[in-house]
Amino acid sequence: MGLFDVIKPKGQSFEEKFLLYLNDIYRTALRLTGSRDEADDLTQETFFKAYKAFTEGASVSAPKAWLFKIMRNSFINRRTSLAARTEHVPFEDLPEQASHETPEDVMIRKTLEGRLHTALLDMPAEYRLALLLCDSEGLSYDEIAGIMQCPVGTVRSRINRARTLVRAALRENADKVDTKR
Amino acid sequence: MPTSCKRIGTLLNQYIDGELNPAKRMLVARHVKACTRCAAVLDELSLAKAALRAMQSRVEAPAFLKEALAGMTASRAPGPRRRRWFLTPEFSWGLATVSILTILVGYLVFLKPEVSACNLITAIQADSGRQASVSEVSSILAYFGRNEGDMIRTVGLTIQNYNCKGEDALILHMTVRKDKELLVYSHGNPADIEPRDSAGVRLKRVDIERKDFYVGDFAGMKVVCWKMAGRPYAVVLSEA
Secondary structure, three states: OOOOHHHHOOOOOOHHHHHHHHHHHHHHHHHHHOOOHHHHHHHHHHHHHHHHHHHHHOOOHHHHHHHHHHHHHHHHHHHHHHHOOOOOHHHHOOOOOOOOOOOOHHHHHHHHHHHHHHHHHOHHHHHHHHHHHHHOOOOHHHHHHHHHHHHHHHHHHHHHHHHHHHHHHHHHHHHHHHOOO | OOOOOHHHHHHHHHHOOOOOOOEEEEEEHHHHHHHHHHHHHHHHHHHHHHHHHHHEEEEEOHHHHHHHHHHHOOOOOOOOOOOOOHOOOOOOOOOOOOOOOOOOOOOOOOOOOHHHHHHHHHHHHHHHOOOHHHHHHHHHHHHHHOOOOOOOOOOOOEEEEEEEEOOOEEEEEEEEOOOOOEEEEOOOOOOOOOOEEOOOOOEEEEEOOOEEEEEEEEEEEEEEEEOOOOOOEEEOOOOO
């Protein structure tokens, strides 16, 4: 019997309950940090802390939100502890799955997503996280408020402001695409 | 009384996020049907939401991360493949982010399971986040004349950041055997890279297969620290 088997609580294993959210945590970490290395670190740290708490008997009713809360707290600790050394990875270097689009469609999409990526990194981290949790992860304002430990009104305000910035970026992109055609 | 665009504008984000009650939802729907300006804003917001969602849906965690975390929950060897930056030959005590250290096998108070060497090596790898390689751990064991049967135990590990003379540094804080604590300080200045124990005594530098390791004796145990890719690792070997 392995060591980790011994300390596994009854019920679902850690893998069954939490590791299925790996992609969710990673892709949010990637946009939040703007760096692949930092995203790797942040993701691993999140799951390490979650695993430690899980094996110590933490009771978790909403695994996804719980993981995001750990991730958000870890991100804040990392950001305030050390001077920022991270170089944001260029959008072109971000990992991407293969697609079946035409080259022209790929170019248009990448231009749009490049602006989106930049708009995200340019905005305050709190806005970025609120928007990612809402649009990418499909969490409710209440859930996001729990993760970010702020009132729902603050979540609403952050999402409003973040989307205003994203709209502006996409509008600029649309103008550029139109002039190219 | 017609609802103003200003009022509707404040509700559009909540509308597309499904956060409005039915009454307000109907209010917005009715307004945008009649107002081209608000309808255009709604389209832009919906596009922004959809574009972000689509962009994120194409991102997947790298394979090595999946393997590493799967290894954390399974007690089997071999460990996950290393990323290429594990192979860098340079070890410097430069600035390090707060990250996961390595290799602690926690004791439960009333359970002392028999742990095979295979599980220990896996635990070493699995618990680190950034895994120490099997070869490094094996090198350490071989250097000190230990074999895989030696128990490696610590209880509790934290990493703290602190500022020393204007430089960022780390404290690797390990609690060993519940009643003994070891603090290993890692200074950020490359010129002062030897970690010190809690008494301020520098750990001794040893060369194991052309890499720098720092060794100290503590509470009858041997502590071995090293740094890789800017992150500290530690192994505690019990007395044979």
